[in-house]
Amino acid sequence: MDLTADSAARWRDLHTVLLPIFPLLALGPWVIVRAEHWSVRWLVGLLGFTYAIFYTALDVLAGIGAGALKIAGAEEKWTSVMFAQGNDLSGYGVWAYLAAVVLAAAFALRRAGIWAIPGATMVLVAAVSFLDSHIYWPVGGLTMIAFAFGWTALAVALANPMDASEPARERAIV
Helix, strand or coil: CCCCCCCHHHHHHHHHHHCCCHHHHHHHHHHHHCCCCHHHHHHHHHHHHHHHHHHHHHHHHHHHHHHHHHHCCCCHHHHHHHHHHHHHHHHHHHHHHHHHHHHHHHHHHHHHHHHHHHHHHHHHHHHHHHHHHCCCCCHHHHHHHHHHHHHHHHHHHHHCCCCCCCCHHHHCCC
């Protein structure tokens, strides 16, 4: 939906409700690398944290702030300022998220081999799409669906044995 005087309250409220949801996307890469060396966990965690902070700025500025300004009757130039600032800040977040996804996919491929290819492909394509898609339908919505299926596929691949001779306790995700 576009931000108009008629949609402003719904726009603001939707972004307010989703404010605690979007940062949860950072958990996907971290779940995949949580059994790796502490340095990998910390790096992916830091990248996820960077995503969460800067992407939240987009929702606060372009979602909540611009919606509130529109409700107050502000001119288009003021809501445009909020959108521009939010988009600029979110750029840092989505690039950090892409880096976290690349790391998580690489470590999943190293651990699970070919079984990780479908999930890794989905999250990598989704992360590239996320660079400029937000959640607008259809591209943004399909991007979020690809993340959901991709992270699930990677978690399943990591939970399954790569080699039947490997002890079960070493194959399981800790």
